[in-house]
Amino acid sequence: MKFSENWLRHHVPTNASRDELAATLTAIGLEVEDMTVLGESLDGVVVAQIVSAEKHPEADRLQVCQVDTGNGIVQIVCGAPNARAGLKAPLATVGANLPGGIAIKAAKLRGVESQGMLCSAKELGVDPDASGLLELPGDAPVGAKLADYLGLPDATIELKLTPNRADCFSVRGIAFDVAAALGSEVKALDAAAVPARSDSTMAVELDAGARVPRFAGRVIAGIDPAIATPSWMAERLRRSGVRPISFLVDVTQYVMLELGQPMHAFDQDTLDGPVVVRAGRAGETLKLLDGRTIALDDDFLVVSDSQGGRGARAVALGGIMGGYDTRVTDATRNVFLEAAHWIPSAIIGRSRRLGMHTDAGHRFERGVDPELPPIAIEYATRLIVDIAGGTPGALIDVVREMDMPRPQVIALRRERLARVLGVRVADTEVERILRALGLGVETTGDGWRVTAPTRRFDLAIEEDLIEEVARIHGYDRIPTTLPAGASRLVAPSETRVDEGTARRHLASRDCLEAVNYAFVDESLLAKWHATDGAVPLANPLSAELGVMRTSLLPGLVSALARNVARQQSRVRLFELGNVFAANEGGAPLETQRIAAAACGNVHGEQWSGKSQPVGFHDLKGDLESLAAVAGAALEFRAAQPAWAHPGRSADVFRDGVKLGWIGQLHPRLQRALDLDSDVIAFELDLGGLLARAVPKAGHLSRFPSVRRDLAFVLPESVTWAAVSATVRQAAGPSLRDLVLFDRYAGKGVETGFKSLAMGLILQEESRTLAEPDVDAAVAAVIAALQQQHGAVIRG
Known part of the structure; x- marks a missing residue:
């Protein structure tokens, strides 16, 4: 604002x-x-009028002007392109000091004397426009101090x-x-009813139910179409960031800024009553004030007239923008003013759907006082009639009483106020604050009954009133006091690795933590084929943040892509956060996940070895290292979700329960995300990954272990996870550990097969293993692998 x-x-x-x-x-x-x-510093600057303007004898771009200062005629040499006879403009007289340290002195310009300087808005420090002299209205009093005339400084x-x-x-x-x-008071607003002086009116019908419970308006006939916006009004608009356009438009903008009620002015001669407020219709179109033609549906509200039938033609987009065909112009003499109450839920998101933003929509989305429409009409009517003349008709105020918001009555307890703030505020001060804010206050035995004005949509419960007292009384006047009372200490659970440990562990593996929005662009989820169960937001911050994320990876990989686009060739990111999916009832169900993504080289640039791009097994090692902190043994089974590279991804299981996925992104997805390098990523349910069994003490065997190394040739399709499970089951309880120390495919191994070399470590707790025991375990392993996987001992 x-x-x-x-x-x-x-x-x-x-x-x-x-x-x-x-x-x-x-x-x-x-x-x-x-x-x-x-x-500031406009002493010596007056309203002046150029009496004559002649070409400078020695310079093509300069003019010699005779200027009336109200106290005589002075000669000014001026180079402004809009300098002309009859123009009223600011004149800095000799001796004046302008903003920026410009001192005005008598001077000769190309041999011609100049007794001051005619000024642009930029030279006066009131506007950045330096294209020419600041043109003042024709009724500006010559000789008056410019600061007084324009209400400066400001x-x-x-x-x-x-x-x-x-x-x-x-x-x-x-x-x-x-x-x-x-400690002041707001002046009363002069918005007394303007008496009707004609029978001109416009019938209004509300057909939008509770979405538009009030519509006020008035017909004003015989307005002077040539009237200019008064300088005081135009200056207030400019200083509020609004460019003056024409008087009728400026009045509606002025009232909106002063009172908070958006308004619209129709050219009454272009309307065919009655006016009907209704929902849009499928296939209906409307040309807006900005020249765009939009397609409507029943999610939009419109103001319509009855050209072609009752409510047939949409003439304004409700709560957002007026229509082009019924706009006021420089020829408008009869105007229909409109001020309505559109509830926030009827306007929220509609502007964004159209890719536009308006001051009216911005206000209605957040809530406008439902009592304002008739007040705004009366106030605007008085401004128009006083400045541009005209004959006002009767006020039109159509209200659906059953749908109007009611003032909230809230109980504020004295003891509750003191307990929350930690300091007692005097009753007189509390009442002064509440009344100064425009709230109705009634004293009760334990505090106050407060009636919130209809403009304060944010006041609904007792805590809202406590906040009002605190902020007006002054946060700096509330002492800093530590809370009293017993605190319950909660010991960390032994059955779960805490999130801080997981974060530190991944950071120690050379990953950086990322924090992304929990809402994303639905089109991004579509690229990942992850839109199932996506929960849309009722009031998104923007169209690009319209749904809750169903996965961490789309946002995380997008962050990785932004880093790559900024010349970071090696990026390793991880994130812990919630994902959301709609349950059967449509409510969002939250799940905590952990994800990581990496691209570029395995290690940073260094001298001791060749660079090597990150691969599946590098990130798999990071994941297994993290799982080891929780004592988890992960199982990887080949999988191929839509976003994954064929043959380079796997589902991750723990104790037979699927936790998530790890692998390389599909090349098609990488191209869609503008990524040139391969990206390896994983995403798993955090709870299942960090759960751990309560540690139990055990004793170490006093007897030596025995190791036997075996090498098998197996089909390429057989995974190590399947081989490991078979070996552990066949070897029996004597197997203490199983190590895969070599994988080979190539010369000497048939195409479509691979060689896996593994070490079996056997040990008993009560005795030393004998050679027959070890041979029996090895034989069982060989037989099981041959039978279940077609493995052959490698010669």
């Missing part, structure tokens, strides 16, 4: 300095993001508002907070 400091002071008188005002706004939660001072203040403070998207909304914080 951007506004003029002087405009705010008009509503809430205060002696606080500009810096004190800015500090107060930030202290009460309305963070001042930017403040620009305008028009400052534009821009606030960074939180979404719950929709009431502060107006100057008066901010004024209530400032008045409460500075």
Whole structure:
């Protein structure tokens, strides 16, 4: 929200300095993001009028102007392209000092004397426009001090508002907070009813149910179409970041900024009543004020007239933007003003669907006071009639009482307030704060009954009122006190490795932790074939963050791709976080996962060895190392999900339960993600991976172990996991460990086969193994491998 400091002071008188005002706004939660001072040091700058403008005899781009200062005629040499006879513009007289340290002196320019300087808006420090002289309205009084005429000095203040403070998207909304914080009062708004002076009216019908419970309007006939926007109004708009367009449009913008109620002005001659507020219809189109034609459906609300039948033609997109065909123009003499209450859920997300953002939509999405529409109509009517004339008709105010929001009545307990804040605030101060904020206050035995105004959508429970008292009373006045009471110490579980240990372990394996949003672009999930069960957000931050993630890998690999795009050739990332999938009832079900992704070389650049690209077994080693911390033995079974490289990925199991997946991304997916190098990744359920059995003490055997090395030739399709399981079952309880120390395929081994060399380590706890015992175990292993996998002892 951007506004003029002087405009705010008009509503809430205060002696606080500009810096004190800015500090107060930030202290009460309305963070001042930017403040620009305008028009300081303008002593000696007056409103002047160019009487004549002649070409400079020695310079093609200069003019010699005779200028009326209100106190005589002076000669000014000027190079502005818009300098002309009759123009009123600011004149810095001799002796003036302009912003930026420009001192005005009498001078000769190409031999011609100049007694001052005609100024642009940039030279005066009121606007960045330096294209020509600042043109003043024809009614500007010649000789008046420019600062007095333009209401300078001033400052534009821009606030960074939180979404719950929709009431502060107006100057008066901010004024209530400032008045409460500075001990002042907000001036009463002069919005008295304007009496009807004609029978002109427009029938209005509400056919959108609870989504539009109120619609106010008025016909004003005979407006002067040539009237210009008054300078005071235009300046307030400019300093609030709004470019003046035309008087009728500017009035609606002005009222929106001052009161917070978006409005729209229709050219009444282009409307065919009655006006109907309804849902859009499939196949219907509407040309908007910005010239775009949009397709409508029943998710949009529209204002329609009855050209071609009752409610047949859509003439405005409800709560967002007016229509092109019924807009006001420089020829408009009869206007129909509109101010409606559109509930937030009827507007949220509609602008983003159309790829647009409007001030009206921004406000309605967050909530606008339902009592404002008739007030805004009366206020705008008085401005129009006083400035541009015209004959107003009767106020139109159509209300669905059963659907109107009701003021919240909230109990605030004195003891609860003191206990939460940790300090007692005097009853008189509490009541002053609440009343200054515009809340109704009734004293009770244990505190107060507070009625929240309809503009404060954020006040619903007792804690909301406690927050209001705290921020206005001042957080700096609340003492820092440690909480009292007994704390229950919770011992870490022995049945689970804590997440911190998992993070430190992966960091020790040269991985960096990433933290990504829990919501992603649905099109990204589609590339991964991971849209099943995706939970859409009702009010996403943007279209690119529209659904909850069903997997960690899409976001993690996207982060990896961004690093690669910034010349990081070796990237190793991991993430712990929740994923979400809709259950049968549609509610999101959260699961905690761990994922990692790597590309580039196995090791960083170094002198002691050749670089080697990261492969499946490198990341598999990292995963098995992490599993070992929990005492887990993982099993890998070949798998090929849609996003995985054929033959280079596997499902990961622990004790027969599938935990997740590990492997290389499919080349097609890598191209879709703009990745040139191979990416190896894994993602597993965190709970199953980090679970561990309670450690039990045991004793070491006093008897020596025996090792036997065997080499088998097996079909390439037989996995080591299957071989390992067979060996452990066949060898019996004497087998203490099994080690795979060689894998070979090539010369001497038939195509389609491989050689696996393994070491069997045998040991008993009660005796030394005899040679027949060892031979029997080895024979059993050989027989089992031959029978189950067609293995042959390698010669």
